[in-house]
Amino acid sequence: MPLGFNLLATDRVTSARAGVIQTDHGEIPTPIFMPVGTAGSVKAVSQQDLLSDVDAKIILGNTYHLYLRPGIDILKQAGGLHKFNGWHRPILTDSGGYQVYSLSDRRKITEEGVRFQSHIDGSYHLFTPEYVMDIQRAIGADIIMAFDECPPIPAEKGYVEKSMHLTHRWLLRCFERLRTTEPLYNYHQSLFPIVQGGIHTDLRKQSAQFVANCEAEGNAIGGLSVGEPAEQMYEMTELVCSILPKNKPRYLMGVGTPTNLLEAIALGVDMFDCVMPTRNARNGQIFTWNGIINLRNKKWENDFSPLDELGNSYVDSFYTKAYVRHLFISGEILALQIASVHNLNFYLSLVKTAREKILSGNFLEWKSSVTESLSRKL
Amino acid sequence: MPLGFNLLATDRVTSARAGVIQTDHGEIPTPIFMPVGTAGSVKAVSQQDLLSDVDAKIILGNTYHLYLRPGIDILKQAGGLHKFNGWHRPILTDSGGYQVYSLSDRRKITEEGVRFQSHIDGSYHLFTPEYVMDIQRAIGADIIMAFDECPPIPAEKGYVEKSMHLTHRWLLRCFERLRTTEPLYNYHQSLFPIVQGGIHTDLRKQSAQFVANCEAEGNAIGGLSVGEPAEQMYEMTELVCSILPKNKPRYLMGVGTPTNLLEAIALGVDMFDCVMPTRNARNGQIFTWNGIINLRNKKWENDFSPLDELGNSYVDSFYTKAYVRHLFISGEILALQIASVHNLNFYLSLVKTAREKILSGNFLEWKSSVTESLSRKL
Numbered sequence: 001m002p003l004g005f006n007l008l009a010t011d012r013v014t015s016a017r018a019g020v021i022q023t024d025h026g027e028i029p030t031p032i033f034m035p036v037g038t039a040g041s042v043k044a045v046s047q048q049d050l051l052s053d054v055d056a057k058i059i060l061g062n063t064y065h066l067y068l069r070p071g072i073d074i075l076k077q078a079g080g081l082h083k084f085n086g087w088h089r090p091i092l093t094d095s096g097g098y099q100v101y102s103l104s105d106r107r108k109i110t111e112e113g114v115r116f117q118s119h120i121d122g123s124y125h126l127f128t129p130e131y132v133m134d135i136q137r138a139i140g141a142d143i144i145m146a147f148d149e150c151p152p153i154p155a156e157k158g159y160v161e162k163s164m165h166l167t168h169r170w171l172l173r174c175f176e177r178l179r180t181t182e183p184l185y186n187y188h189q190s191l192f193p194i195v196q197g198g199i200h201t202d203l204r205k206q207s208a209q210f211v212a213n214c215e216a217e218g219n220a221i222g223g224l225s226v227g228e229p230a231e232q233m234y235e236m237t238e239l240v241c242s243i244l245p246k247n248k249p250r251y252l253m254g255v256g257t258p259t260n261l262l263e264a265i266a267l268g269v270d271m272f273d274c275v276m277p278t279r280n281a282r283n284g285q286i287f288t289w290n291g292i293i294n295l296r297n298k299k300w301e302n303d304f305s306p307l308d309e310l311g312n313s314y315v316d317s318f319y320t321k322a323y324v325r326h327l328f329i330s331g332e333i334l335a336l337q338i339a340s341v342h343n344l345n346f347y348l349s350l351v352k353t354a355r356e357k358i359l360s361g362n363f364l365e366w367k368s369s370v371t372e373s374l375s376r377k378l
Numbered sequence: 379m380p381l382g383f384n385l386l387a388t389d390r391v392t393s394a395r396a397g398v399i400q401t402d403h404g405e406i407p408t409p410i411f412m413p414v415g416t417a418g419s420v421k422a423v424s425q426q427d428l429l430s431d432v433d434a435k436i437i438l439g440n441t442y443h444l445y446l447r448p449g450i451d452i453l454k455q456a457g458g459l460h461k462f463n464g465w466h467r468p469i470l471t472d473s474g475g476y477q478v479y480s481l482s483d484r485r486k487i488t489e490e491g492v493r494f495q496s497h498i499d500g501s502y503h504l505f506t507p508e509y510v511m512d513i514q515r516a517i518g519a520d521i522i523m524a525f526d527e528c529p530p531i532p533a534e535k536g537y538v539e540k541s542m543h544l545t546h547r548w549l550l551r552c553f554e555r556l557r558t559t560e561p562l563y564n565y566h567q568s569l570f571p572i573v574q575g576g577i578h579t580d581l582r583k584q585s586a587q588f589v590a591n592c593e594a595e596g597n598a599i600g601g602l603s604v605g606e607p608a609e610q611m612y613e614m615t616e617l618v619c620s621i622l623p624k625n626k627p628r629y630l631m632g633v634g635t636p637t638n639l640l641e642a643i644a645l646g647v648d649m650f651d652c653v654m655p656t657r658n659a660r661n662g663q664i665f666t667w668n669g670i671i672n673l674r675n676k677k678w679e680n681d682f683s684p685l686d687e688l689g690n691s692y693v694d695s696f697y698t699k700a701y702v703r704h705l706f707i708s709g710e711i712l713a714l715q716i717a718s719v720h721n722l723n724f725y726l727s728l729v730k731t732a733r734e735k736i737l738s739g740n741f742l743e744w745k746s747s748v749t750e751s752l753s754r755k756l
Contacts, residue, residue: 040704044711048692070679070704077680084701301448302455314426323462326418326448333422333714 003143003190003217005030005249011363015241015268018358021218021249023142024187025082025090028057030249030270031354033261033347034092036278039065040085043278044336045344047086053314054344058090058142060273063135064099067125068118072138080140080185092273093141094253095132095194097148098222109149111166129173133181133191140185145220146174148194153228160198167196168210175214192251194222195240199232208243219244220251221269225260234263241268258287258350258374262367265354277347281339284328287346291376293321295339300325307338313345381521381568381595383408383627389741393619393646396736399596399627401520402565403460403468406435408627408648409732411639411725412470414656417443418463421656422714423722425464431692432722436468436520438651441513442477445503446496450516458518458563470651471519472631473510473572475526476600487527489544507551511559511569518563523598524552526572531606538576545574546588553592570629572600573618577610586621597622598629599647603638612641619646636665636728636752640745643732655725659717662706665724669754671699673717678703685716691723 004022011017021028035042035050037059042050050056061081066072070084078084081091100107100116107116113128129147136144148167151160171193183189193211197203211219221240224233237252244250251271252264261272277287284296289310293300300321307324308316315338327335357366382400389395399406413420413428415437420428428434439459444450448462456462459469478485478494485494491506507525514522526545529538549571561567571589575581589597599618602611615630622628629649630642639650655665662674667688671678678699685702686694693716705713735744 039708039710040701041708041710041712044715046712046715047696065708069708070700074680074700074704078682078698078700083682084698084704086696086701302452304456304461318425318464320456320462322448322452322456323418323464326452326462330417330419330443330447332417332419333711334419334424336711337422337424337715 001188003188005218005247007247009359011266011358012361013364014266016265016354016358016363017268017270018355019249019270023090025088025142028090029352029355031261031265031351032057032271033351034058034060034271034273035344035347036060036062036273036275037085037087038062039069040081042340042344044282044333044340045278049341050087050344051089053341054348056089056344056348058092059087061091061093061139061141062096062099063093063132063139064096064103066093066139067096067135068120072135075140076138076184080138082140090142091140092143093136093139093145095136095145095147096127098150098254100127101150109166111169113147129170130177133174133177137181137184137189140183141189142187143190143192143218146171146191146193148196148222150196150223150226151198153199153223153226155198157198157200157203160196160200161203164196164203164207167194168207171211171214190217192216192218192220194220194253195244196223197236198223199228199236201239204236204239205243208240212244215245216248218249218251220253222253224252225255230260230263233260234267237264237269238267258347259371261347261350262354262371262374265351266364266367272351277343278340281343282336284335284339286339286342287374288378289370289373291373291378293378295321295325295335296328297325307342308346311342311346312349313342315341316345380566383596383625385625387737389644389736390739391742392644394643394732394736394741395646395648396733397627397648401468403466403520406468407730407733409639409643409729410435410649411729412436412438412649412651413722413725414438414440414651414653415463415465416440417447418459420718420722422660422711422718423656427719428465428722429467431719432726434467434722434726436470437465439469439471439517439519440474440477441471441510441517442474442481444471444517445474445513446498450513453518454516454562458516460518468520469518470521471514471517471523473514473523473525474505476528476632478505479528487544489547491525507548508555511552511555515559515562515567518561519567520565521568521570521596524549524569524571526574526600528574528601528604529576531577531601531604533576535576535578535581538574538578539581542574542581542585545572546585549589549592568595570594570596570598572598572631573622574601575614576601577606577614579617582614582617583621586618590622593623594626596627596629598631600631602630603632603634608638608641611638612645615642615647616645636725637749639725639728640732640749640752643729644742644745650729655721656718659721660714662713662717664717664720665752666756667748667751669751669756671756673699673703673713674706675703685720686724689720689724690727691720693719694723
């Protein structure tokens, strides 16, 4: 069935929304955070923990990584990514555009697409909008992203404008390819277009209108959180949200810190993904309601209190700060497992609580009351 | 209460035994394999998985590692290792002797003890038999090992003999230190002496008799599995087992492959530890009833059968060979987690099945029927 979206509540004072997305792999309450499972695995977290302890509702896979390894032949033989990695809730795949720009050694952008070299073995590949749709058909994600160019910030405005138009032309080719092909695994796949336009109000407006006119099942905001000040990101997000249709989910790509999430939720964003909770976990940094903890810090050496007194995860009450600090200092793999489960559970708790507050009508008061402590360094 | 040992059955044809060890942290069925938790963590395996999926009955900690990190002050403040790492079943600690010889940069052995440099920061430390007992009191293991010298194989016989006598004199000092000190955490700690003597029949005999005369609550065979042929290891083990008391558990240190375990069980060994299941897991090698699988091998690329059709672990039926192979090739941490849980579960299943066969009186037939496939490369 086509992707559905029930908007259950919109906040009285902010633009925050609570809803439910329906997919063939189940429902997704919104606002939602999607853990990043780059190569078909959310790093250091087992599917079992992701399901029970993190209670992720949807995860993300990276087309670029999955295309290079294990490759689409293997994924097709497996019957798609859900069967390959054993994750039977919804999956979203990005288009590979961002990785092509950030990871590959060399790349050449033409009207046709992007020619690039693999960061793994230097082999040459060509991603076109059509081919990226075919790859995402093979991966079998429930939500597939349009192939876009993601220019850096800062970039010359003339370049950003040309790039935006290219992204728009590619978008139409993505839709056309999907229209003329079938899903491989007997469930629906939704294409989300991506708004670009850098930090330029007029371009963002133009791009948001172009995307809104596509009447897609959901829409994404790309090209932000790439180094610009948070205020600029919020400004662009607010502008784009004011143009994108209200009755479709809005996805802000690659964002962000706990505070970023709450601010963007207030602007009307429904979906988020970011490597921050897992990447920072592997560096010993955990997020809590009381602030940010660097577990490698000597001050935790003999702190035998639970990892996070306010956390919902099994690891929060079972392990102590002193023990997890010891694991990090000793280079034990278990440290990465514990911190990753904690941070993902925290991000999911954060959006779940935000949703409850939107539904109960006191989102803004709640947001104001927690924002300061969320970014405090403990 | 003192450590107890109930011998439930001895095989009719081999010297294999089935029993139960009683400790203040619970019972241990024997024969048993003890996962190695070097620095207070069984590498890449959570305490939850170790308890439920692996069902380990006792784990091992390394005195050398725990002494250096987190250090005995932290362990004392935590209330011992059980409280520090949240493992509430029995723990055994080695004496640090083996690591001092294998890991530390420089070491000097005297009658007093061993002076060595930390492999972490080059700092100088002195391990004496007395101090190693104090450290193990602070760690709070249920079973603590005597401080011994573990000479390499091959070594000059004169050296092995001198070293053995030193180990014996140190053993008496260990017993004396324990006799005059109390456990720190209100439960009993048992000292197991270690038989040395290299691959020399007369020395092994002499050492076994010395150890037997100590009337300890359990006894260990050390200095084997350090590079000698398996046949020599079995020969020494058989000889020592014939001398050590029948009514106490026998622990063969640092052994070994699944086949090594079954052969040594047949000779009368009750307890084992080895890094092989976890270390090899991290290199992509898993042990199964059908043989040994190198998961990095291309042949598993599109093998979507369960990781181990005959395995009892959750990971065995949930994950496929193709997926775990992909995780190894992609450098995903989850690969290490899955393979480690699998291998430990397999080792525990191996000794559990051996125990059942001893109790049901058909251990030898069973051993003969499985030995060949256990070491086959798949």
